[in-house]
Amino acid sequence: MSRRGWLLFLVLCLIWGIPYLLIRVAVRELVDVARDPGSGWVDYKYANPTQGYAVQPKTSYVHGIDGTWLIAAGTYLPQK
16 A cells, blocks of 8 residues: 555544554455455454444455455454
């Protein structure tokens, strides 16, 4: 991601009140799976905007495209 992209990303984290490290870890996991093996499920914790940005478990399926792009879709898991 470009420097401008990361700056925008950090500003949005501050506006939404989401811890930067939480997002950084989730994004890194998604990118790693998209690169190798190329697609798969990733479980992580993320801020849920429908629950006041409370950190909740989430699962997403990610698929890498041409080693440059990725597409992912996920859902929050029910609380135990």
